[in-house]
Amino acid sequence: MVVANHSSHGDTAALLAALDARHAPLIGAAADYWFATPWRSRICRRLAAGFPVRRTGGGFDDLLGTADALRAGHAVVLFPEGTRGREGAVGDFRRGALLLAERAGVPVVPVGLAGTDRLLPKHGRLRRTHLRVHIGAPQYGPVTPAAARDAVRLLASRAAAAPLPDSRLRRRTAAVVASRCGLPLAFAWAFAEALSWPLMPELFLAVACVAAPRTGLRLTLTALAGSLAGGLLALQLAATGTHLPAPLTTDRMRAEVTRQLAHEGASAVSHQPWDGIPYKVYAAEAGRAHVPAPDWFLASAEARGSRTLTVGLAFAALGAVGRPWRRWYAGYLALLGGGFAVGLGVIVASWS
Template identity: 45%
Template sequence: MPVVPVGIAGTGELLPKHGRLRRAGVTVRIGAPVAADPDAARAEVMRLAGATDVPTPQAVRRQPELPTRCTPSRSHTTSTTHTPTTTDVPTPQVVCERGMQRRVAALAVSGAGLTLVAAWSLAEAIVWPLVPELVLFALLLAAPRAGVRLVPAAVLASMAGGLCTLALARAGVAPGAPLVTERMRAEVVQQTLAEGPQAVRHQPLSGIPFKVYAAEAGRAGVAPLPFLVEAVTHRGVRIASVGTACALLGVALRPWPHHHARVVTTGGALFAVGLTLVVATWT
């Protein structure tokens, strides 16, 4: 079969020997297919990588092939080389799924990913109906290490959104709240009248959106600071716990990156079912 040569240049500046990882431009050049000859392929890779002293295929000394497995015997040693089979080549679907996982991981570690999580969490505490744990689930499965940035961003933005909703309610402004039922509001009214800012401790397990507690706290005249303390203690801890669990699941799935899309789809479907059941319960 023809060989497609790929030359990569710039990795020496990206991570020098005995050095530290740093920002550097890396160039990847994909060449045209060449004959299945090791010398010709090696020379073409060197040329694509930008080497100045690229030898011709005829001048390249054939290097002995390294055995992939050696079986010693009493009198001599024999070596066997691995011959690629059709099972070694990933299917187009697996390649597509791995590419999707890489793109999501790149988003998670970028500034755009941080902005997405912060904006999602802020909006959910005001009008958006989907919890920030959902976007954390999708991103942290692909890039677990990004949880160091994304989880605190989700907690802080959610708390900021809760304070905004509380302030709006104090001013008599009531933003729209999709998927919030009258029974939810009635329950939160009773809890707030009985417990004040501590009423928000019921939020993580009740299924009632955080913004409902924030709005009712504002209408009841609850001070922002006590409400914030209780919200961080209960709502913030839940976001951090779920985010940490998502990151750990992402670490466990690292050997199988092509399963990322399947796991995210399954998790999204389970969330949709759970959300439907919560709304039905409070209707």
């Protein structure tokens, strides 16, 4: 016999997700609400294995009909408050569920739920949040309503206070990129990559936006601005004969970009990054080919803007969706770094 606090219609879904499916839980539902119309009745029976419990007379007789299921190993789930309570409060428990457990000779299992009142508030709309379900130890013998209520209330308070598992490295990374240093760092990284730095700004966004998804749009736009500013400077420097270091680039890359620019002008930058040639090579060769700065800026903004925005927002979405797995952030960085190193090595080797 499972008894839990009740503050939302989302409680049933959370319990069905958390309880052992081998016990095929049956959910007690208010007869005057969930079985008041045929379509509600079908939804309750088919999606939640619900059975009706009258709240005004005859309710205990309804519960007795599940005694054989209890003895056969099924779990029966009831909300002894009888109705949805206020946020964070657990109301008085009725005796029906506890008397049924005593007659069937099965233990009472208290469960505390947290977050369902935010998932689907009473008279509110469905919204995204995190749910926690804390399952307590079975209680044998006669269990009083007060004892069951205290056990459920304690579990619910623990569930509400329990932090999501997280990584210290992720927290530190998020603190840095969300601070006043975050936007200058994104700009400087992308600016430097357009001139000489060998690590593309998308790598920075993959690290930062996953750690702090809410800053994703700001970081992405700032990185794009840094990349375009660096590209313009690289163009001007190359046009005056200044040669900046370009690690992890090859003569074949420069020859291919020179050929593309001769045929397509500034729009040749649209081939980057699909051909694997760094943006700084395109910027420098465009300067040597005396591509007009306005043409270069517009072509770069179109090509790099779409790519950088897509990548940055995709990683921000990944960080938001992956919040329950934040504890594995260090492993994510290891995979990211390893994949980037392998990919970069393959690209450089193919253009050597």
